Amino acid sequence: MSNETVAEGTGEGIGRAGTAVKEGVISSLKGINEIEAEIVSLVKNTVSNTLRATGSIASESVSITKDVVKGAIQATEEVGTGLILSTKSVAKGIVMGVADVGGDVVSASGQTVRGAVKGAAEIGADVALVARRAVDGVIEATKEIGGNVEEVAKVAVGGAIETASTIGNTALRAVKDMLVGVVEGVKEVAGAALPRPKSTTSETTSPSTPEITTTPEITTRGRGKRGE
Numbered sequence: 001m002s003n004e005t006v007a008e009g010t011g012e013g014i015g016r017a018g019t020a021v022k023e024g025v026i027s028s029l030k031g032i033n034e035i036e037a038e039i040v041s042l043v044k045n046t047v048s049n050t051l052r053a054t055g056s057i058a059s060e061s062v063s064i065t066k067d068v069v070k071g072a073i074q075a076t077e078e079v080g081t082g083l084i085l086s087t088k089s090v091a092k093g094i095v096m097g098v099a100d101v102g103g104d105v106v107s108a109s110g111q112t113v114r115g116a117v118k119g120a121a122e123i124g125a126d127v128a129l130v131a132r133r134a135v136d137g138v139i140e141a142t143k144e145i146g147g148n149v150e151e152v153a154k155v156a157v158g159g160a161i162e163t164a165s166t167i168g169n170t171a172l173r174a175v176k177d178m179l180v181g182v183v184e185g186v187k188e189v190a191g192a193a194l195p196r197p198k199s200t201t202s203e204t205t206s207p208s209t210p211e212i213t214t215t216p217e218i219t220t221r222g223r224g225k226r227g228e
Contacts, residue, residue, distance in 0.1 A: 036089040043068060043093025048100035061103045062111050065094055069115035073123060083125045084133055087116050091137030095152075099145045109138035109152045110159040117163040121171060128174035131160040135182060153186040 047064060054060040072090040076083040091112045098108040113134045120130035135156045142152040157179050164175035 032085070036085075039086055039089035040093040040096070043072075043090050044097040044100065047094055047097025051098070051101045051103060057098075057101050057103045061098050061108055065098070065108050065111040066115050068094055069112060069119060073116075073119035076125075077123055083120060083123070084129050087120075087130050087133035088137035088140070091116065091134040092141040095138050095141035096145060099141070099147065105142060105145070105147045106151050106155050109142070110155040112138055113156045114159040114163045117160050117167075117175070121167045127164060127167065127171045128178035131164065131175045132178045135160060135179060139182075139186065150183070150186050153183045157182050 047068060050064050051057050051060060054064075069090065072086055073083065076086060091109075094112045095105055095108055099105050113131065116134035117127055117131050119125075120127045135153070138156050139149060139153055141147075142149050160175050160179060161172065164172045
């Protein structure tokens with residue numbers, strides 16, 4: 001009996017340990033989400049306010065994008081970590097800030113990803129992971145603002161690969177491997193709406209059916225009248 005009690009106690013202990021870890025992970029992830037949301041908000045407001053202040057959105061958005069990416073990279077250098085975590089939020093914030101003032105979102109996306117890849121290489125961070133996070137960030141922002149996701153994905157992935165090629169073959173291969181399928185994936189998501197036009201064509205043919213059904217009614221009525 002005592003052995004059974006010990007076994008039950010051990011089971012409960014393991015159960016408690018699992019619950020404690022689960023709760024700890026949940027609170028940590030909630031904390032990460034809050035931090036990411038704060039970074040997005042900070043970057044978005046900084047970019048849009050700066051662009052409004054300069055008054056020349058078209059010419060200034062490129063240099064501000066570079067400046068913001070550089071600032072984020074310098075921050076992670078000083079802290080010693082966090083570039084991979086913050087890249088997506090920074091990229092998302094830049095695109096949303098540019099969109100806020102009616103700037104060119106596609107161009108800003110390309111510049112953001114290029115800057116992130118170049119900066120990651122300069123500080124010795126994982127170029128491929130940073131590229132992926134930056135691409136994810138600009139795509140996510142474009143979805144939220146209702147922009148052309150497919151075009152942004154093409155430009156962002158192209159920018160990442162182009163910048164990686166200036167770093168070296170290893171970086172280029174890693175970035176290509178990491179981003180493979182991103183543009184195709186976006187196309188597939190966009191293509192999910194394609195079956196709808198098919199149903200529209202079937203709807204357009206459907207009105208012809210009532211015409212066929214109404215014809216017999218007319219002839220029947222005609223016969224009825226003749227019978228009278």
